[in-house]
Amino acid sequence: MTFELLTKDPNTKARRGRLQTQHGAIETPVFMPVGTQATVKAIMPDQLRDLNVEVLLCNSYHLFLRPGHETVARLGGLHRFMGWDRPILTDSGGFQVFSLNSLRDISDDGVRFQSHLDGSSHFLSPELAVDIQSALGSDIMMILDDCLAYPASHFDADRSMKRSLAWAQRCRKHFETVGPLYERPGDTRPARQLFGIVQGSIYPDLRRESAERLVAIDFPGYAIGGLAVGEPKPLMYEIIEQVEPYLPMEKPRYLMGVGTPSDLVEAVARGVDMFDCVMPTRHARNGWLFTKDGHIVIKHSKYKEDCEPVDSTCGCPVCRTYSRAYLRHLFLANEILSSVLNTIHNLHFYLDTIRRIRQFIEFHRFDDILAETRRTGAH
Amino acid sequence: MTFELLTKDPNTKARRGRLQTQHGAIETPVFMPVGTQATVKAIMPDQLRDLNVEVLLCNSYHLFLRPGHETVARLGGLHRFMGWDRPILTDSGGFQVFSLNSLRDISDDGVRFQSHLDGSSHFLSPELAVDIQSALGSDIMMILDDCLAYPASHFDADRSMKRSLAWAQRCRKHFETVGPLYERPGDTRPARQLFGIVQGSIYPDLRRESAERLVAIDFPGYAIGGLAVGEPKPLMYEIIEQVEPYLPMEKPRYLMGVGTPSDLVEAVARGVDMFDCVMPTRHARNGWLFTKDGHIVIKHSKYKEDCEPVDSTCGCPVCRTYSRAYLRHLFLANEILSSVLNTIHNLHFYLDTIRRIRQFIEFHRFDDILAETRRTGAH
Numbered sequence: 001m002t003f004e005l006l007t008k009d010p011n012t013k014a015r016r017g018r019l020q021t022q023h024g025a026i027e028t029p030v031f032m033p034v035g036t037q038a039t040v041k042a043i044m045p046d047q048l049r050d051l052n053v054e055v056l057l058c059n060s061y062h063l064f065l066r067p068g069h070e071t072v073a074r075l076g077g078l079h080r081f082m083g084w085d086r087p088i089l090t091d092s093g094g095f096q097v098f099s100l101n102s103l104r105d106i107s108d109d110g111v112r113f114q115s116h117l118d119g120s121s122h123f124l125s126p127e128l129a130v131d132i133q134s135a136l137g138s139d140i141m142m143i144l145d146d147c148l149a150y151p152a153s154h155f156d157a158d159r160s161m162k163r164s165l166a167w168a169q170r171c172r173k174h175f176e177t178v179g180p181l182y183e184r185p186g187d188t189r190p191a192r193q194l195f196g197i198v199q200g201s202i203y204p205d206l207r208r209e210s211a212e213r214l215v216a217i218d219f220p221g222y223a224i225g226g227l228a229v230g231e232p233k234p235l236m237y238e239i240i241e242q243v244e245p246y247l248p249m250e251k252p253r254y255l256m257g258v259g260t261p262s263d264l265v266e267a268v269a270r271g272v273d274m275f276d277c278v279m280p281t282r283h284a285r286n287g288w289l290f291t292k293d294g295h296i297v298i299k300h301s302k303y304k305e306d307c308e309p310v311d312s313t314c315g316c317p318v319c320r321t322y323s324r325a326y327l328r329h330l331f332l333a334n335e336i337l338s339s340v341l342n343t344i345h346n347l348h349f350y351l352d353t354i355r356r357i358r359q360f361i362e363f364h365r366f367d368d369i370l371a372e373t374r375r376t377g378a379h
Numbered sequence: 380m381t382f383e384l385l386t387k388d389p390n391t392k393a394r395r396g397r398l399q400t401q402h403g404a405i406e407t408p409v410f411m412p413v414g415t416q417a418t419v420k421a422i423m424p425d426q427l428r429d430l431n432v433e434v435l436l437c438n439s440y441h442l443f444l445r446p447g448h449e450t451v452a453r454l455g456g457l458h459r460f461m462g463w464d465r466p467i468l469t470d471s472g473g474f475q476v477f478s479l480n481s482l483r484d485i486s487d488d489g490v491r492f493q494s495h496l497d498g499s500s501h502f503l504s505p506e507l508a509v510d511i512q513s514a515l516g517s518d519i520m521m522i523l524d525d526c527l528a529y530p531a532s533h534f535d536a537d538r539s540m541k542r543s544l545a546w547a548q549r550c551r552k553h554f555e556t557v558g559p560l561y562e563r564p565g566d567t568r569p570a571r572q573l574f575g576i577v578q579g580s581i582y583p584d585l586r587r588e589s590a591e592r593l594v595a596i597d598f599p600g601y602a603i604g605g606l607a608v609g610e611p612k613p614l615m616y617e618i619i620e621q622v623e624p625y626l627p628m629e630k631p632r633y634l635m636g637v638g639t640p641s642d643l644v645e646a647v648a649r650g651v652d653m654f655d656c657v658m659p660t661r662h663a664r665n666g667w668l669f670t671k672d673g674h675i676v677i678k679h680s681k682y683k684e685d686c687e688p689v690d691s692t693c694g695c696p697v698c699r700t701y702s703r704a705y706l707r708h709l710f711l712a713n714e715i716l717s718s719v720l721n722t723i724h725n726l727h728f729y730l731d732t733i734r735r736i737r738q739f740i741e742f743h744r745f746d747d748i749l750a751e752t753r754r755t756g757a758h
Contacts, residue, residue: 042715067708075686075704083700307454321462325454329446336421
C-alpha cells in the first residue's frame with residue numbers, strides 16, 4: 001500500500017492522507033503545479049521547492065513531441081533533465097491529443113493525430129502511452145483515456161467510456177510487463193504507479209459502471225476525468241458526489257484539471273485528494289492575481305501608484321518586497337520578471353489554500369473553511 | 380573623495396579601486412548589468428545578489444516615459460520600487476533619445492523627441508536629465524550629452540562635443556542646486572554623484588579638449604562616451620589610450636556601453652574602471668552563451684542529447700544543475716525559463732571575468748590575463 005489515510009473530517013468527506021512515491025511522500029490533499037514542457041513556466045525548481053511544492057504534473061504529449069521521451073530517457077529521465085528531485089505525475093497525453101488536435105482519427109486501437117508543432121503524424125496507443133511515461137521516469141502515470149467534449153450524448157459517452165475501460169486494461173497489462181524493466185534490484189522505494197481514470201461524461205450510470213469496472217482492475221489510485229470541460233459548476237460537483245462512493249476509501253482520488261481555489265475546497269469536501277490546474281500559472285502570466293478578497297487585474301490604472309503589496313495578508317516573497325505599482329509596471333512593460341513574480345505569488349496562494357485545507361481537516365473543522373469559502377465566494 | 384585607488388598594475392594602466400556611494404561601496408574594475416526598465420530582464424534582485432552584482436545601470440529615458448520618474452519618486456525611489464538595495468547608476472537618457480528616435484530635433488537648449496512607445500512629444504534638457512535622475516534616486520548620475528553616430532565629420536564632432544560641454548556645465552550647475560534638496564540632515568553617507576562624459580568622436584584633438592574642459596569643471600568621475608557605436612575595435616582602443624592621460628588618476632573612469640569579455644580586459648589595461656553592456660543579458664535571451672572556450676549557440680542540433688553543462692569549468696547555478704540538452708529544449712520550446720537560466724549563466728561569466736581581472740591586478744600580474752585574452756581570443 002502506497003497510500004495512507006491519516007485523518008477523516010467528521011462532517012464532510014474531506015480526508016488527510018499521505019502518498020508514497022519513488023521520489024518521496026506527498027501529503028494530501030495536494031495541488032500539483034503544471035510543468036507542461038519540463039518546466040513550470042517562468043520559475044526555477046529552487047523556487048518551487050521554496051514554495052514547498054511537493055509534486056509536479058508534466059505533459060506526456062508535449063514531451064513526446066519535443067524533445068522526445070527517448071531523448072529524455074537517454075539524458076537520465078525527466079527528474080534529472082529538469083532538475084526536480086521530488087515526485088512527478090504525468091498525464092497520458094490523451095487529453096492533449098483531443099484538445100489540441102482538430103485532425104485526429106480515433107479507433108479502438110488508439111488515436112492517430114497530427115503534431116501541433118509541425119503537423120507530423122503520430123499514433124498514440126495505450127501501450128505507447130505507458131512506454132512514454134515509463135521512459136520519462138514518472139512516479140505516477142495515468143492510463144490513456146478517450147476524452148469526450150461536453151456536451152455528449154449518452155450513446156457517445158457510453159462508447160467512449162467503454163473504450164477508455166478497454167484502454168485501461170491494456171495500459172495495466174503493458175505496465176505490468178514493462179514496469180519491472182525499470183526496477184533496480186534491492187531498491188526498497190515504492191514502485192512507480194499507474195492510476196485509472198473514471199469517465200462517463202455527465203451520466204450517473206456510466207460513471208458508476210466506469211468506476212466499478214476500474215476498481216475491479218484494481219489501480220493504486222483513481223482519477224475523475226472528463227470534468228471541467230465546459231459543464232456548469234454545480235453539475236461538476238454533483239458528478240464528483242456520484243462517483244465518490246464507488247471509489248475505494250483507502251486509495252487516493254485525483255480530480256484532473258481542476259480548478260479555482262473554491263473548487264479545491266468543494267472537491268475536498270466531496271472526498272478528492274489530488275488536483276492539478278494551469279490556472280495559477282497561466283493567470284499569473286496574464287496579470288490576474290489571487291488574493292484572499294478575490295482577484296486583482298494588475299494592469300488596472302488604479303494600481304499606478306499603489307505602494308501596497310498584492311495581498312497585505314500574504315507572506316510570499318513577492319508580497320514581502322514589491323508593490324502593486326511595480327508589478328503593474330513590469331506587466332505593462334512586457335518584462336519577463338512580470339511572469340516570474342506573478343507566478344510565484346499565485347502558486348503561493350494555491351499552496352497556502354491547500355495548507356489551510358489540511359490544517360482544518362486535522363482539526364476536524366473542515367466545515368469551517370467550507371462555510372467560509374461559500375460565504376465569501378472570493379474565487 | 381569617494382574614490383580610492385587601491386592597487387596599480389606595474390606593467391599596464393590597470394587599476395584596482397573602490398567607489399563609495401550612498402548604497403554601499405563598489406569595487407573596481409566593475410561590470411554593471413543593465414536594468415533598463417527597472418529590472419534586469421528575466422531575473423530577480425535576489426538572483427543578482429547571489430551573483431554578487433554590485434551595481435546596476437538603469438535607463439532614465441525608459442523610466443521617464445514609463446512609469447514616469449515622478450511616479451517612481453512618489454513610490455519611494457528606484458531602489459525601493461525595484462527591490463534593489465545596492466548602488467544604481469543611471470544614464471542621462473541622451474543615448475536613447477538619439478538611438479531610439481528617428482524623429483528628434485536638437486538645439487543648444489536640449490532635444491525634442493517622440494516617445495518610442497506612443498509617439499508623444501517630449502523635450503529633454505540638461506536640467507530635466509538631472510531632475511529625472513534625482514527623482515529616481517540614482518547613486519551615480521550622468522550628464523546629458525549630445526550623442527553622435529559613427530562616422531561623423533570633424534566639423535559635426537566639434538559642434539557636438541562643444542554642445543555636450545555646455546550641457547555638462549548646465550547639468551553640474553543644476554545638480555548643485557537640486558542636489559541638496561535630497562540630502563537628509565545628519566546623513567553621513569556619501570552624497571549622490573554626477574559624472575561627466577568625454578565626447579569628440581574619433582578625433583584626438585576634440586577628445587583632448589573635451590577631457591580637459593570637463594576636468595576643469597571637476598566631476599567625481601568621467602565616462603568615455605560615443606564609443607562602441609560602429610567604429611573598428613582597434614580604433615576604440617586607440618581612443619581610450621588617447622583620452623586616458625587627460626583624465627585624473629584619482630577619479631574613476633567609465634567606458635559606456637562596452638563590451639565583450641575581451642573588451643573589458645583590453646580597456647582595463649588602458650586604465651578603465653567601470654563598464655556596462657546589454658551583451659550578457661541580451662545574448663542570453665537569444666540563446667548565445669559565453670564559455671571560457673568561446674560562445675555556444677544553444678539551439679544547435681548537436682546539443683540535442685548533450686548531457687554536459689554549458690561550461691564544465693563554470694561554477695554558476697545553471698552549470699551545476701542543467702545540461703546543454705535541457706537548455707536547448709527550453710530555448711526551442713520558447714520557455715521563459717530559457718531566458719532566466721541563460722541570463723544567470725552569462726552574467727556569472729561576466730562577473731567572473733571581472734573577478735579574475737581584479738585578482739590579477741592585485742597580484743601585479745595583470746599582463747598575464749591580458750596575454751591569455753589575446754592568445755585565446757575567445758570573445
